[in-house]
Amino acid sequence: MNPLLSVEHLTMRFGGLVAVDNVSFDAPATSITAVIGPNGAGKTTVFNCLTGFYKPTSGCMRLRHPAHSEFLLERMEGHAIPAKAGVARTFQNIRxxxxxxxxxxxxxxxxxxxxxxxxxxxxxxxxxxxxxxxxxxxxxxxxxxxxxxxxxxxxxxxxxxxxxxxxxxxxxxxxxxxGPVMLCLDEPAAGLNPRESAELNELLTVIRDEHRVTLLLIEHDMSVVMEISDHIVVLDYGRKISEGPPAAVRNDPKVIRAYLGEEMEEDEEARP
Amino acid sequence: MRARAAAPPSVDWARALKDAGLVAGIVVLLAIALAGFRIQDESGGPPLAYRFNDVVAAALIAFLGRLGIAALRAQRAVPVLAGALVFAIALSGVLVFGADEQLLPFQSTVLNGTIALAAWMLSARAAWLVWHAASETSTEVREARMDRLSAQVQKLAWWVGPLLLGLAVALPFLPWADRRLLDIATLVVTYIMLGWGLNIVVGLAGLLDLGYVAFYAVGAYSYALLALHFDLGFWVCLPFAGIMAAFAGILLGFPVLRLRGDYLAIVTLGFGEIVRIILLNWYAFTKGPDGLSGIPRPTFFGLPIAREAPEGGHSFHSFFGLEYSPVDRIIFLYYLALALALLTNLVTLRIRRLPVGRAWEALREDEIACRSLGVHPRNTKLTAFAIGAMFGGFGGSFFATRQGFISPESFTFLESAIILAIVVLGGMGSQIGVVLAAILLIGLPEVFRELNQYRMLAFGLAMVAIMAWRPRGLLAHREPTVRLYHGPPDASDGGPRA
Known part of the structure; x- marks a missing residue:
């Protein structure tokens, strides 16, 4: 499938802290890509780079707009990204x-x-x-x-x-x-009850299927992530540790380790 | 809170007395400094006169009043009602029938009147408590109630606005409209216009601008200099003055609009002072502190409003075959101010419903969300600054043509502060609130003129009172600019306001 968005070698440093470290991934067109990872993994930073709130230290974010040519998001001003390139977003704390x-x-x-x-x-x-x-x-x-x-x-x-x-x-x-071509959702299911989560899933699939919008979402709620995403990118400590369809990511030992700690090396650390 | 009504709580008299004593102490300190001494001009006598009677009276009244409020809070309404009523009736009686002046606490009628009014209010509140046992309400309930009230006032605005407008148009022909009243009215209308102009910047776009007077000055000097050097009339210069002021707004806005809140306020304050100091020091251009005089008066479609017609032409009264009366010019200036103010209001009301107006309000609410929706924050703020400045410039031109003389002294920070106070007290973004606040803030000091330099206290008092009771401004209720349902507002506006 032709990717709508290609993130290539994205790095974001804040002083000495490397929040996003050489992350590359593709978001296929008209699909739902989930970015997951433990707290502080750099998911929101990736979003902020994509939507122009941060200027990445290095790397390239290529958006292949269906009606226009290619946009290099890292070179655009914050307000121009939604206006011209058609990338809309929501916020973790509702704005x-x-x-x-x-x-x-x-x-x-x-x-x-x-x-x-x-x-x-x-x-x-x-x-x-x-x-x-x-x-x-x-x-x-x-x-x-x-x-x-x-x-x-x-x-x-x-x-x-x-x-x-x-x-x-x-x-x-x-x-x-x-009227976006890509919609970035930062934890859309946070604070929702199960019924509301189910409704959200339905809304997101409608957006994808009827409106042909590519979705990129950060989410902790695995019921949402596993049910609707077509593609998952897993970040940990700013690095991409896994990528693929939900079934593959779910069983990736690196992902399990990132979420549950080191695997059974010592009993005390086995608990999440 | 309501449960307390059944059994009035025991009054903590010691605490109430201590509190009242403290208040009285503060009043003594303030009153000694403000009113205790009076410098006498007459030669021969002692240089200072003492007015400790006033100080004692003030402290006593404050003590009793505070005690009364404490008792009211503790649901002891009946004794307070009796005391306050006796006091109010006695004071009002002496005031109205002019009995022995020795009985009055102060020498100033306005002060005595204010005290009497306060006593009446206290007794009214006590009476209310006697009949409606326990109406001690929490702040939220009161806020909600006031919000509903101002929503009603806003709804009333549909006919209050035209009514006020009709009154404003008819004002010069009312029997009691003398020169002084018209002058005050012109002043109030000028401030209403400036308030509406600043309301765009502060109320809608949420940019705290402490240097609005700079644009007022730019407008005034633009008109004065254009008129004096190029011999242009008021109506030709007016758009130029507006454009110049808007340009000044953009010039200021470009570098500073990335700042927010307090920082923006400080920079705009600095800009206001910079403009004033340039006007003061650039002698070759602005004649500095000497000011510019001989600024031409506005004409009525080319007809000057003056006793003498120009060579081979007509003046206003000769053209229409009327008797010349010196009050004509005052009336004309009043109508000019009213027309400019109405223009400001119409443009503001229209722009609020346009995308740019909504973008201003959205920027005030959340700038980051605006950016994420593709609204250009800087350009949008710049338009708000420029349009607000333009109306400031119109106001400045009017000021110049009304006074016929301008100097940098007229454009001090105090002017900015007054205009900002009008906007904030009126309720940010509320057009009719600005009218109300301008009448209160510009009209009240005129009423309190008797108190000389202390009349600014009335100004401060009004501010403190409004900040205490109505922190979001007098009429801080916002109606949506567009509705999905066109029915009565409260039918669809089901949002809980608790």
Whole structure:
């Protein structure tokens, strides 16, 4: 399969600390790639490099956009990565606009489309150009996603007043409203109950299959990871220790060692 | 809290007395410094007069008031009601019927009136407690209640706004509208406009700008210099002044907008001072501390509003065949300020519903999330800065044309602080809150003019009171800029507000 994203020899140093050490992996197009690993393995750092929040010390992140040519993400500015290359993300600790309504959150996500439609404000202020129609289209798109995650009836409530699970779902569909080709989810199942996790799995498969979006997710919840991912990358201490389909990774002794400690060398260390 | 109503708790009198004594002590210290001495101008007499009566009166009132509040907190409402009511009635009676002035605690009517008002409020609160046993509410409940109240006020804004506008338009023709009132009204409207301009930067985009007066100064000097050197009229210069101020905003914004919060505030404060000091020292260009005088007055579509018509032309009153009256110009300036303020308001209300306005608010809420959604943080902030600065520039031009004379003294940090206070007290982002706060903050010191230099205390008092009771501003309720459901707001807005 043709990879949408190729990460090549990515290294990120913070002073003397090497958070990500020469990591390379591919994310196949329209599939779900999970990045897993123990705490502090450098998963979020990889995400932050991919989405422009960090400039990697070295390495290359190649995104083969279906409609454009290739983007080298490490050379792009943070806000241009979602706007041009079509890489959207969510955050480990939810980052909504809590004081704005749910619908407004989804409209901010369509900022660049709406900005062009409003003639960079000047046109819409003078009442020329088709801003009203563009806004209706944007609202329709938002409505579609709100229906998908059953938040339509809360559309006009403050985003900050939603329950936790709903906030998670809203953050994901907000990222989808940017019209991405790749969606990076940082622990989307954290803090969700089993029923909500199952719903999340369903939403993510819909995003992959119906919207043809490539998903990259960091997750600790193995029920989510093993059930829906097509491809798994395992990081430990900033290095890639394993990669492959779920069944192979699950039985990889290096992965088991990373999660459960050194294997049975001494009884005390056997416990996780 | 409500359970306490059944059995009033025993009052810890020792603690209440100690607390009241402490408050009285603080009042004594403050009052000795502020009001205890008075420097006398008359020659021959002693240079200092003592007003210890006032100090004692202030301390006594503070002591009793504090004791009353403590008793109220302990659900002993009846004695407080009796005491406060007697005091309020007595004081108001003396004030209204002008009996022996020796009975009044202070010499100033405004102060006496304020004390009487406080006594009335205390008795009202006590009466409320007597009838509704125990309404001691927690802060959250009160916050929620106030939020609902301001939501209602915002809903009322649909007709309060036009009503206020109608009042503002009709003001010059009201029977009691004299020159002084119109002058104050013009001043208030100017500050409302500046407040609305700064509201874009602080309220919507969440960028704490302590140097807004710099843009005001740039606008004023742009107009004055263009008019004096190139002989251009007000209406030609107005857009230029706005553009210059916006340009100054962009110039400042480029390097500093990567800073956040306090750091941004400090840099903008510095920028405000830099502009003032440049104006003060660049003598060849700005005439420094001498200021610029002879700034032309605005015309009404080319008709000057003056007694004498220009050579071979008309003036406003001769063109329309009216009697000349000196108040015409005041009225015209008032309407000019009102028009500029309305322009600011209309543009702000419109922009709030456009993508750029939503992006400003989103930036205020979470800048990192904005970046992850492809919103360009710097450009978006720059537009907020530039548009806010532009309205500051318009305000500055108006100031210059109204005064006819400008000097750097008019653009001190205090102006920035007042405009910012208007925005913050009004409730950040609330347009009608700005109107309310401007009337309070600009109008109140005019009412308290009798207190001379201490009238700024009224200003401070208003600030402290609002910060204590309404930390998010008077009207801090935000309506979404777009709704999925167009029904009544509260039907769909089911978010719990606890």
């Amino acid at each position: 909504l606009f809590p004081g704005m309504s749910v619908l407004e959150n989804l409209l901010v996500a369509q900022h660049n489309v709406l900005m062009r439609a409003s003639g960079y404000t000047i046109g819409a202020l003078l009442g020329v150009g088709g801003y009203a129609a563009a806004e209706r289209r944007a609202i329709d798109r938002a409505r579609y996603w709100l229906e998908r995650v059953r938040l339509t009836d809360r559309a006009d409530a403050d985003a900050g007043s939603l329950p936790y699970g709903a906030q998670r779902r809203l953050e994901i569909v907000r990222a989808m409203c940017t």
